[in-house]
Amino acid sequence: MISPKMATMLGYLMTDASIAPARLRRSLKSALPNSFNAITVDGDMSTNDTVIIMASGAAQNRAFSAREQAIFDHAVEEISAALARELVRDGEGATKLVSVEVRGARSAADAERAARKIANSPLVKTAFFGCDPNVGRILMAAGSSGAYVESDRLVLWIGGVKVAANGRLLVEALGEAGTKMRQREFAVQLDLRLGKSSATILTCDLSYDYVRINAEYTT
C-alpha cells in the first residue's frame, strides 16, 4: 500500500456502489481530516500525496436514502482511518504508533498546531523510541507551537498514565508511563483546560532505521 522509500503516498479506495461523482467526492473529503490528513511520519510533505476514490456502479443500486448515505460515508471514514493508520505504522523505521491527542484548546487551530508540533518534534519522537516519558519535551513542543498554553493548567497523560498536572511533574508516575511506552501503540493525551477544541494526529517514533533508510536511499 505504501513504499516509504518513495516518501510518496498513493491511496486508492474502490466501491461498486452507484453514486454520483459529486456525492462520492463529498464522502471522501469529509473522511480526510481525521484520516489521511491527520498523520505524520516526519513532517515532510510528499509532492505526490494522492487519495483517489472510484465507484464502478456495478452494484446497480438505486440512489441512497439519507440513512444509506450515512452508512456509506461512515464506511469511507473507517477505511480511510484504517489505511492512514497503516501508513504511519509502515513509516521509515517506525517501531511505535503514537496517537497524539490535544483537547481543551481555545480553538481547533490551536489544538491542531499543538498536536502537530508534538507529533513532528524530533526530540519527542526520539524519546518515544527510547521509551522515555519525557514530559519536558512534549510540553516544550506544545508551548512552542504557537498555540495558547498555560503551563500551570494543563494535564498530560502518557500511555494512560497521568504524568503532569497543574504545573507539576508527577515524578512517581514516570516509571509506569515508561513501561506503557514499551508497547507498540500508546497515546499521548494533553488537556490544555482552556477551551473545548481538540485534535488528534497519529505519528511514529524516530529510530536508527529512519536515519539508515533515508541516508542510504537515493531518489
Place this chain on the structure above:
Amino acid sequence: MISPKMATMLGYLMTDASIAPARLRRSLKSALPNSFNAITVDGDMSTNDTVIIMASGAAQNRAFSAREQAIFDHAVEEISAALARELVRDGEGATKLVSVEVRGARSAADAERAARKIANSPLVKTAFFGCDPNVGRILMAAGSSGAYVESDRLVLWIGGVKVAANGRLLVEALGEAGTKMRQREFAVQLDLRLGKSSATILTCDLSYDYVRINAEYTT
C-alpha cells in the same frame, strides 16, 4: 558553551567597554537575526534559550563616536555569528555544518520560510548525513514551506555545484555534488529567481548519533 544534551542554549558575551545599557541591548539585538536566530539543529525550540551581553565599563572609555560604535556593533555581530556556528557544529550527533541560503525570493518572509523548512526537514538532513545530493527532497521542502516557488525558474547548487536549473535536474553534476557533501562544511544555495529577498539558516545533518543521544538521554 553548550550542552546539547540539555537542548538548551545559554549564550554569554562580555566586554569591558563603557556603554549605556540601552545601546548595548541594541548592539546585541541587531546581531541576533543573522546569528543565534538563524540556526537550527532539529527545529525544536528550547524553553531556556538565552543570550546575555554584559559590559563592565572597566575600560573607562569615553562615549563611543559613531565610527567606534559601528566597530563595536560589528564585533558583537562577528562574535555572535561565530558562537552560533559552533552551536550547530556541536548539535547532537552532527557530522556536517550546512549553510542553507535561499535568494531571489518574493519577500523576506518567503526566503526565511523556505530556508527554515529545508534546514529542518528530516529527509533533507538524513540525505546530508548520507552525502546524497537529493535535489527532490530539497525542492520538496522549499515547495511545501508556504513560500511562493516556481519549479521551472529556480536554480539549485549543492557544495557550489549546480544540480538543477529551469525545472531540469542536472544528472551529470550529481556525482561531483555528492563528493562535495563529504566535506565537514558545505552550502545549499537555492535561487528562486522571483524577487530580491534572501535568508540564510545554518543547520547540521541528522545522524544515528542524534537518535542515540536523544533516545538514551532522559531529562
